[in-house]
Amino acid sequence: MQLKNVIESPCGIRFMLDQLELQSGFARRWLLDAPMMSKCEEIAAAYDELHRFTTFVEQVDKTRLDTLLFKLQGLKDIRTTIKNLHNQAVLDDIELFEVKHLAILATDVKKLLAQQDMADAVEIPDLEKVIDILDPDGMKIATFYIYDSYCAQLMDLRTNMRQHPEQQDDLMLQASELEDGVRKDLSRALHPFASAIEQAQLALARIDVNLAKAMQIKQMGLTFPDLSQDGTTAYEAMFHPQVKEALAVRGREFQPVDIAFGQQPTLITGANMGGKTVVLKTLTLCQLLFQFGFGIPAASARIAVKDEIRFCIGDEQSVEKGLSSFAAEMKNIDAVIKASRENRKLLALVDEPARTTNPTEGAALVTALLQVLADKDMSLIMTTHYDIEPGKARCLRVKGFENGSMDYSLVEVQDGEVPHEALNIAQSLGIDSEWIKTARNLLESSGKTE
């Protein structure tokens, strides 16, 4: 799975990407094509590398950082040219220009990083020889043409052309044949460097991405995660950057949440508007960010690596597929159950399953789902409004509505009993009092008082 496959996930990872200050379009493409990491060593190495860049971003003076960022804006996607070089094709002037431009850029960035003791953070191949080939006059500027110094005969022709403009068409033809010969020689000379040029392009993209991630960590107050060895995941003061920003716009503050889970299923209950869905979204987001090597939105995080992450959000409608919300949801959860039978480490986050159907069957479906998944080798976190038997699941409850305000923190409770706060919350929203009062009376007469 690549980052581009999860970009539209309802967990909101697109926001993190949109906020990422990448300098080049090539780095963005490279990042979107990056596969999800699912090996501990790989993730650890990625974070070690990122760590170098976070320290660098914090310590380097602003002018130097800006110079480096500005340089990286010049990174272009020249994969087609590199492919032609690999295939021993004769490059044209535009392609030779691209190679020279990249070689000079790579060399400049290499020098800039070396000055900051960052030479080994990301290895950039040495392309001095490539520059030498494409810069016969040693000008060290990123422009290109078939220079006079490549061929004495060409130089004479061009002098002639300037002196005898009337013969220009004839001389031009002769010159272009000589130029073709030079291009052939240059392409042959560059061929052995094709792999190095390719690696340099990727290294520059990696530097661009690392710098952007590092700056995002600083700006959003993200943290570096610890890799969990025992299969448990724990966050302190976890937050959702997009929701946090949306709240800040309205002058409100995001209340961070502490949460931990392992292989035992976790059932989250709580009042409406208690942030249950946001918790699931944030857990999904954090897991994805972790496995794509980003900073984590929490005060601290210890995360277990997964092979597969599935987020089922209730109100997802697959209109294109012609499925109702219930059908779409059932299919999604079905995929979770199938995935749980495979021998892969699975994290499933299921938001209010079966909520759009009648409460009797809905509750049965949810209870059964918990039972079916309880013994599987997976982490399951599920929210619900149904009063169900938690079985082997551990229950967390949103603290809820207290003294006129919502406390979003999660507390562990012994059973899955759902809070009866819907009427109070509706009342606080200023909903029609006759409606609420009638509902209260109905509850009282049936003996199901709060």
Next chain:
Amino acid sequence: MLPFINDILRYDSLSIVGLEKNTGKTECLKYVLDRLPVQTRRIAVTSIGIDGESVDQVTRTQKPEIVLPEGMFFGTSEMHYRQRRLTSELIDVSDESTSLGRVVTARALTSGKILLSGPSSASSLRRWMGEMQQRFDIDLVIIDGALSRLSSASPAVSQSMILATGAAYSANMTTLVSKTAHVVDLINLELTSDENIRKLDPLDKGLWFIDKDGTLHSLDTMTSLSKDIHFEGMDGCQTLYVAGALVDGFLEKVRKNKDLKQVELVVRDFTKIFVTPQQFRLFVKAGGRISVLQKSKLIAVTVNPTSPSGYVLDSDTLCGKLSEAIGLPVYDLLKQQ
């Protein structure tokens, strides 16, 4: 040297706009390029729209290739760069692609022929011009600006402008003068306030209005072409902005609406106005105001008195009448040479 060459050098960008094919736009560009001090100023030239064929496909008349002087910078498509007949040094290859490939920027090391075909969208043209000025220290950018429906890039992003008109636009002298004068009126429309520019410039589609508190509102209708436009809930509307094309029907509705008597109608630039001279005059007569977000200073108008069919207007009479109508110098460049 004609006076307008010195005028050109006072601005950092110039567009040369032809009102019709064969009105002498390319002749005008050649004329300007031949006379600019390339050795002392850094000058770059590009074209917007697809302007490549060496023979005009519509009228089969000969279309001169541009001869660039040594030292001049130019922007053209990859395809036309490969066909160039001059020695040039590449300085940049853009990320954006046109129908003829990416835009390539280079500097002529020998004088020679090239077909120009540059950025084709408004934003890419602006970006290219910005790059030229900031990264490559270019003193003057020249845009070969076809008023083409095929290109969304507008020549009005340049600070100054030369307009080429001629018998190809109309072979009747009176009609030619009045049609050209109408375009000149549009080019000379006032700029709106800086505050309006700041608010409206980012909006590239839809209809918008600004109320007396300075708040921006969107009208549900997307274009002024729509048949059912209702100006409701627009009390205190000060400014009405049409991001796309401004057409006759819309202008008439605004004129006849009593609540919009005081309104300032804003369009992006003169190329977005597709109203007949009659409607335009009625609107202005009724006290209506139209202003623009970007405008170019019109430096001069050139004429080509010969139509593609071979009909020739009297050059001196044409120059005289047109100059009188627009209050600007008018030149017949072929005659000047």
